[in-house]
Amino acid sequence: MSLAYQAVGWNRQKKVYDGWLAVGILLYLAVFMVLGAVLFPSITAETLLIRGFGTASFVLLHVILYIGPAARLFPRLLPLLYNRRHMGVSMFVLGLAHGVLALIQYHVGGDQFPLVSLLTSNGDYASVVNFPFQLLGFLALGILFLMAATSHDFWLANLTAPVWKALHMLVYVAYALLVAHVALGYLQNHAAPVTTALLGLGVLGLFGLHAAAALREGATDKEAEADNGWVYVARVDEILENRARMICAAGERIAVFKYEGKVSAVSNVCQHQNGPLGEGKIVDGCITCPWHGYQYRPKDGASPPPFTEKIPTFRAKVTEGKIYVDPKPLPPGTEVEPALIQGEGVA
């Protein structure tokens, strides 16, 4: 990937994904508006729109945050992760529509500039009932804007994946702000036991899934001990064909792949968004990232031409059916002869 600006690379899978996304959002909004107008005829169209956009955005944010750990625990859901950033941008656009409409409805027509009114009209920070909850929504919208604005791969490459990832992790801050936005805003003005219960379940479920995924990751991150410069990985028969085992050594994860009677070890960190290569598999002879499908050759960690990504490689050996790696990373793209399982030679 070069630093030059590239338009979004479209393919069929992305179009199908976005199609379903658009249908889902439009269907939600339509059902919300029709049900709202029928069940609560006294509510104005503006209020219905504000609520429709606000809840659509918040529901979509839940979906987005559920997909991550769910795909970690249930790899069958990985296709949902593939184009999640378009979900994120849609979520931001819906939240923006909600925020702008709310600003117009509640802050235009006063004697202050609407944004000034939003920021200053309520200073009741010590109160729960009267808390300036709209500010919380505004702050969250700011974070979502930063994320949507940097969502393109141009920014990913420009900021480098770790910085980009750290920025996009702010989504958890935005989420907490939005839960507070609803809990201190909507819930204070409407006795809504069902909404409260649903929101509680939403937060608890997200917490549970993230905690489960985090605990599992923590186990993989236990540093493996080196013996004579070699770290034990697993027995050959413990790894499935074209799959990997991950170990943590020298501070970072190593993915050790078994394929075609050979074993190769590479860095676990994908160059794209630092996805876990060891959770992917070998497709067409290349290690394929489970997140968005970037590919690397097992023997030298380089992407097949015309791509130019390179990841560090590691030496591996197989002795008496046991796999070992040397935890010293070799420069990205260094070719290493794969360890042969039959011959049990040292690479």
Add this chain to the structure above:
Amino acid sequence: MIRPLRKRHQLMTFVLFPAALVVLILGASQQRNVPTQSPLPGPLQGDSGQGTLVWEQAVPTNPPLTARVYDQAAAARLELAFEQTPLIADGLVYWQADGEDGTRLLLGPLQSGPNSRFFLPEAGRQQAGRIVIHSLAHGEAVLAFALPQVKRASAAGAGGSP
């Protein structure tokens, strides 16, 4: 993800989700029970000329207000007549007994237009107190004035009402 980010991700998971839950529980526990369809006493119908005027006072406010109490056959009636429609959003009218924590009785919502009429409960005429107009929108009382104990009109004087 690289390991330091994974650590930060873990920290955020174990701090921010519980924090969100705490705020949600706090918010839910502090919910005011504001009924969307409030069972307020309905406005008094009928001709305001009925009954005997037993008390009248001009209240210096903006716009000026004249408060009157009429005796009727069934119950007393409180009338608030503003010179113009007052700019009070969501006004609720209460009678409150004098004293530290005198009972408050809800008479009803301020009606649209300059004139509002309410039943004055028995307690409201046997005891000195005051009339309070509370604005829901502002969350505070926007107007209050004293209402003394009001004598019952003589049987002859009450003859005005059928």
